Amino acid sequence: MTMRPDPTFHASPKLAMEAPAENFAYTLLLSPDFSKPDALAVIDVKPGSPTYSQIVHTVTMPNKGDEFHHFGWNACSSALSPLTGHAFIERRYLIIPGLRSSRIYIIDTKPDPTQAKIHKIIEPEEVFRKTGYSRPHTIHCGPDGVYVSTLGGGGKDGTNGPPGVFIMDCETFEVLGRWEIDRGPQTLHYDFWWNLPRDYMVSSEWALPPQFENGIVPEDLLANKYGHRLHFWDLRARRNVQTIDLGANHQMALEVRPAHDPVREYGFAGVVVDTTNLEGSIWTWWREGGKFHAEKTATIPPEPADKEKLPPLLQGFGAVPPLVTDIDLSMDDRFLYVSCWGTGEMRQYDVSDPRKPKLAGSVHTGGIVRRAPHPSGKTYAGGPQMVEISRDGRRVYWTNSLYSTWDDQFYPDGVPGVEVMANVGRNGGLELDKDYFVSFPDGYRAHQIRLEGGDCSTDSFCYPSV
Amino acid sequence: MGWPLAVSAGLMDKSPRALFGALWALSAGHLLATLLVLLPFAFLLVLAAWQRPIQLVASLVVIGFGVYQLIARRHPRALARIPPTQLALWSFAVAIAHGAALMLVPIYLGLCQAFELDAGHEAAGALMQASLGMAVLVSLVHVTAMVGAGGCLAWLVYRYLGLKFVSRSWFNLDAVWASSLVLVGAVALAFNLASWR
Numbered sequence A: 001m002t003m004r005p006d007p008t009f010h011a012s013p014k015l016a017m018e019a020p021a022e023n024f025a026y027t028l029l030l031s032p033d034f035s036k037p038d039a040l041a042v043i044d045v046k047p048g049s050p051t052y053s054q055i056v057h058t059v060t061m062p063n064k065g066d067e068f069h070h071f072g073w074n075a076c077s078s079a080l081s082p083l084t085g086h087a088f089i090e091r092r093y094l095i096i097p098g099l100r101s102s103r104i105y106i107i108d109t110k111p112d113p114t115q116a117k118i119h120k121i122i123e124p125e126e127v128f129r130k131t132g133y134s135r136p137h138t139i140h141c142g143p144d145g146v147y148v149s150t151l152g153g154g155g156k157d158g159t160n161g162p163p164g165v166f167i168m169d170c171e172t173f174e175v176l177g178r179w180e181i182d183r184g185p186q187t188l189h190y191d192f193w194w195n196l197p198r199d200y201m202v203s204s205e206w207a208l209p210p211q212f213e214n215g216i217v218p219e220d221l222l223a224n225k226y227g228h229r230l231h232f233w234d235l236r237a238r239r240n241v242q243t244i245d246l247g248a249n250h251q252m253a254l255e256v257r258p259a260h261d262p263v264r265e266y267g268f269a270g271v272v273v274d275t276t277n278l279e280g281s282i283w284t285w286w287r288e289g290g291k292f293h294a295e296k297t298a299t300i301p302p303e304p305a306d307k308e309k310l311p312p313l314l315q316g317f318g319a320v321p322p323l324v325t326d327i328d329l330s331m332d333d334r335f336l337y338v339s340c341w342g343t344g345e346m347r348q349y350d351v352s353d354p355r356k357p358k359l360a361g362s363v364h365t366g367g368i369v370r371r372a373p374h375p376s377g378k379t380y381a382g383g384p385q386m387v388e389i390s391r392d393g394r395r396v397y398w399t400n401s402l403y404s405t406w407d408d409q410f411y412p413d414g415v416p417g418v419e420v421m422a423n424v425g426r427n428g429g430l431e432l433d434k435d436y437f438v439s440f441p442d443g444y445r446a447h448q449i450r451l452e453g454g455d456c457s458t459d460s461f462c463y464p465s466v
Numbered sequence B: 001m002g003w004p005l006a007v008s009a010g011l012m013d014k015s016p017r018a019l020f021g022a023l024w025a026l027s028a029g030h031l032l033a034t035l036l037v038l039l040p041f042a043f044l045l046v047l048a049a050w051q052r053p054i055q056l057v058a059s060l061v062v063i064g065f066g067v068y069q070l071i072a073r074r075h076p077r078a079l080a081r082i083p084p085t086q087l088a089l090w091s092f093a094v095a096i097a098h099g100a101a102l103m104l105v106p107i108y109l110g111l112c113q114a115f116e117l118d119a120g121h122e123a124a125g126a127l128m129q130a131s132l133g134m135a136v137l138v139s140l141v142h143v144t145a146m147v148g149a150g151g152c153l154a155w156l157v158y159r160y161l162g163l164k165f166v167s168r169s170w171f172n173l174d175a176v177w178a179s180s181l182v183l184v185g186a187v188a189l190a191f192n193l194a195s196w197r
Helices: A013-017 A124-131 A216-222 A404-410 B003-013 B016-044 B048-071 B077-081 B087-098 B104-119 B124-161 B164-169 B172-196
Strands: A024-030 A039-044 A055-060 A093-097 A104-108 A115-121 A134-142 A144-152 A167-170 A173-177 A192-195 A200-203 A229-234 A238-245 A250-258 A266-273 A280-286 A291-300 A324-329 A336-338 A344-348 A358-364 A385-387 A395-397 A416-426 A431-439 A444-451
Touching: A055 B104, A093 A144, A124 A134, A124 A167, A124 A173, A124 A395, A134 A192, A167 A250, A192 A250, A229 A250, A229 A291, A238 A395, A250 A280, A250 A324, A266 A291, A280 A324, A280 A336, A280 A416, A291 A336, A291 A344, A336 A385, A336 B164, A344 A395, A358 A431, A385 A444, A385 B104, A395 A444, A404 B003, A416 A444, B003 B016, B003 B087, B016 B048, B016 B087, B016 B104, B016 B124, B048 B104, B048 B172, B104 B172, B124 B164
Parallel strands: none
Antiparallel strands: A024 A039, A024 A444, A039 A055, A093 A104, A104 A115, A134 A144, A144 A167, A167 A173, A192 A200, A200 A229, A229 A238, A250 A266, A266 A280, A280 A291, A324 A336, A336 A344, A344 A358, A385 A395, A395 A416, A416 A431
């Protein structure tokens, strides 16, 4: 317990943007064939540093087969919630769930990121016993604890009961139990986030473990059996208040990104693929008159391609779908970044008018057919995937791997782990930084990135940007 | 207590009216909490013959709660689970959880002691009425003082100081607060014991 709030906690998004720039980027590394333990890489991102864009520390886990995916902090700006009145905790521990193992690692990043080490390991049995859930996925630091979404229910294949969200203590890391009191029609899970003062949560859907653990199931996809709904919740009452079906053809509604400024009652969601025409789409959801609404506000078309250049999975279509696998919203709610993992494009949309996104920038790296090189001349396989934006909105980082078994289906030639960065112009526009190219050790792929002191998919704020 | 909630309400609605509306709700909750704690003692005072033991027990309860606060340093999670729209409930719960209302008990009982000199021989009903009146008065004075201080701070932050003040001004006063409960209880206990002889 501290005597003052952590200086990286900010009351509003505007104050977070004015904070000092990040010095380190934490990146999850996974061993796709499970031959090595997964790891956390700490990368120096301080311009001018002699070790700039290099891995300066690695925390290697003691187990194999965890499959690291998403992770998060034990505490963030949400601790300044006036409802807790008690912000005397530190942004200190990274909580890393093993998506495949259901094991959770707590990593201590203090006193210095280059000395990060394992603080505690929560074994899968504890998660199963206390929550009935499995496959922990997204971590969000809430004002009353750490919220963890899961992709699987109980039982060996995770289909015994629906997946959901559970809560952990943010200091002792004790698993406290399920969050939901009434889940309504929700049976699938992926991402979730909230608006704390407005007291609502939104969650999305990917699939149940048998539909993703051994790779994408083409029959299920073509039969529209992956998730395609958004669920809205009363955050404190822990009840589903509304479910919006985006339409069965809008397969895999993944990331949800509410506006950071809590007075703005809207947000975005990305849909991976439309099974009628292979396009990816961006949806805007908003609350009006007490009800939630959602509409498709941007589409990204597939790119035609020679059959022989395509992996077997796509040969029947003669085209590369964009595959919108991640989106991220800048702290000023102005730019939405969209990863097109299939076509190898990172798009930047101006979403000042949230229901009318305007394409403001674009760069290409990798892609199933394009295989766009990086300006450094180094090879970038895979496509833009997990994207993270610096608090000030000037730097956008991304990795190239989606999920071990899916990588192999879409990129059979392999996806050696890399991380790149693009600089953002004052009024938009993206340019790849040729000096920032992080190659991870052989046999490792890279997934999500977290920036020291918080980033644009970590913190939630309780006061508006005034 | 709760002034950042008033700042938040004002900023979210972009109106000072929302700030003052929040202050009203916070005051109502706090007042209810103090009354809830003081009223049982007001009824107990009917038992004039037992007044000293009541005062002793009350002092010990306040000391005990302060010691408990010193040991159990975690904040109750339930406070963050109250919806932001239910400010009065939040204010009530936080006052109870912190023992803010409990802190008034020794002061209140001390005030009633003076009353007792005159009222002691009168009917129990009159004594109870006087105690009730005193309980309400003590609560009102306390809440007015709290809202006056908190409201000024909320207005200053909202209008002049800005949001940086919210995180910069927060100190962890848990130990100080718990110690002050112990201190108030101890002082009351000492006075009671001294005047008993």
